[in-house]
Amino acid sequence: MGLPGARKISDLNPGTRLNIKVKPRDLPYDRSGVVQFRNVILMDTSSSVKGEKVITLKLENGYNVMLDEERIRIDGVLDDENIFDSEIRDGGPARTPSSVDSDEELPPITIISTGGTIASRVDYTTGAVHPVKDGSEILSIYPSMANLCRLDVRTVMNELSEDMSPREWVVIARAVKKAFEDGARGVVVTHGTDTMHFTSSALSFLLRDLPGPVVLVGSQRSSDRPSSDAFINLEHAVITASRAVLDRVVIISHEGPSDGTSIIISGTRARKMHTSRRDAIRSIDSPPIGRVVGKRIELDIPPVRLDPARKISIVGRFDRTVDMIFIHPGISQEGLDSMLKGKKGVVIVGSGLGHVGKRLIKVLKKHIDRGMICVISSACIHGRVDLNVYSSGRNLIGAGVIPSGTMTPETALVKLMWAMGTAGSEGKDRIISLFKEDIAGEWGSSTPFSEGL
Incomplete structure (x- = not known):
């Protein structure tokens, strides 16, 4: 032709x-x-x-x-x-950005861009990658979005995932709050995949009384690669934000290495488990709460009633002095003692059920006695921390450590940061009480025995 x-x-x-x-x-x-x-x-x-x-x-x-x-x-x-235009899957003819803005039948969705390749465009003159600035740019990269929603794109930062910190978590939370107050049905947060699970946990603890879903999404491979996951990931994130009956923070990820189905993961149960696979982000010790199959939402949790008039709030703040320390064979008492000096809170990532060598327990007790909060997690990732099985675990309980249940080390870290920052000057008992409170499903109710195997 x-x-x-x-x-x-x-x-x-x-x-x-x-x-x-x-x-x-x-x-x-x-x-x-x-x-x-x-x-x-x-x-x-x-x-x-x-x-x-x-x-x-x-x-x-x-x-x-x-x-x-x-x-x-x-x-x-x-x-x-x-x-x-022709590759808009199952969506009919494409709408122009102006007609999208005027189509009141489509749900209003806000995309909050924080960085990463999924919400960026390539400048073919220089080869540089720039964050998108408005809905028309998103539609030029992902034209199928035009058939799903009325887009409002807000770029709040342009940070690599590894450069995120508690300060950025709060900025994102405020942007989500403003989006809902401006009438969004749901909010999509584009984010680098490496530390997305830290941010999803942070938003889960900060944001309360959500009137709709907050969906974090990223991509493992850039949009100009033939194996890119960016297109299907963003499409499924927008479908979830615009159609799912959810009032929580979630992450969208490929269910398998091929396109087709995405899983919806609760924000406090997610973890990146592979450096490059398209299905790298998994739900840990809890099944996904739902799936996106094509353009259909399948939820596996009890239904909730969404109230657009619900007043969203931000609760708490983060204490940035909290650290995470991995225990390994050969770590010395002097080395651990040096790392703990001046720390007000720490997550210790132990072995197995949450174990720490007996020579190190006295070091932990020394710092706990001076007021430090010490949480124990497990390097196994899957499975529950249980300090009641072996004598070393019972000695840790006697020293005053707090087991983290089925939380991932990353979720435990963010939760302790939040508990300490929120308690402020209220004291150690208040911090422990906040940490032990189940806010967003982080404690879990049961652990599938075969999970992770």
């Missing part, structure tokens, strides 16, 4: 599929060295480098290339329909 009147590739619309020939500079097309590319997608025709017009194309392997327009010859137009 051809396109009448198209003499140059820049005459075509972005989204067109075509075959092309690319020649080396200063050589005719009938000489050796000409390279053929089949089934490429025209991405952009408006960029220039050093005064020369360049064309951005997506190759069959999913990667983007930029080429001088004068070196490209069209070798056949395969499909002159805009592929960005």
Whole structure:
């Protein structure tokens, strides 16, 4: 199929599929060295480098290339329909950003962008990645969003996941509160995956009386890679925010390595369990609370009644002096003592059921006696901390440590930060009381015996 009147590739619309020939500079097309590319997608025709017009194309392997327009010859137009419109799955014709804004039948959803690749766009001139600034930019990257909701995009920061801290958690919580107060049905928070489970725990403890779902989502692979999970992740996050009857903080993640189904994980039960897999974020010691299958929500928890008029609040603050220490064979009493000096709170990640070598228990007791709060977690990740099985555990209880149940070490850390910051000057008993209170399902009720195996 051809396109009448198209003499140059820049005459075509972005989204067109075509075959092309690319020649080396200063050589005719009938000489050796000409390279053929089949089934490429025209991405952009408006960029220039050093005064020369360049064309951005997506190759069959999913990667983007930029080429001088004068070196490209069209070798056949395969499909002159805009592929960005035609690939909106099961959603019908795409709406323009302006028609989305005026369609009152669609639920209002706020996307809060904090950084990461999932809510970023590529500048094909410089290769830099920039956070999106408004709904029209989101729609240009993820056109299927136009059929799901009325978008309001708010960029509150542009931080890598590893640079997040309690200060950023509070900024995000305030942005979520403002979004609901402005009428959002649900809120999506885009976030890097590495520390997303810290942030989801923090928001779970801070945000109360939610009138709708808060959905954290990220991507393991950038949107210009053929194996990117960004598109399906954001789509399923928006579906969850716009349709799920939930009043809690959750994370959306691939259920398996392939596209199709996503799991909905309670914010305090999530953990990243793989460096690069698309299904890296898992629900720990508790089944997922639901799934997104296509555009259908399946919830496995008792229904709740959402009240849009509910007044959302932010409760508490974080004490940043809390630390996490992993116990390992060979750690010395002097080394542990040095790490604990000046600490008001610590999460000790022990072995097995929550064990610490007997020579170290006296070091912990010394600091607990001076007022330090000490919580014990397990490096096993799965399973419950139980200090009543062996004598070392009972000695830890005698020293005054607090077992963390089925909480992950990360959730226990965030919970202790929150309990200490919220209690303020009310004292140790108040801190312990707040830590032991089940606020967002972090304590859990049971542990599947086969979980994690």
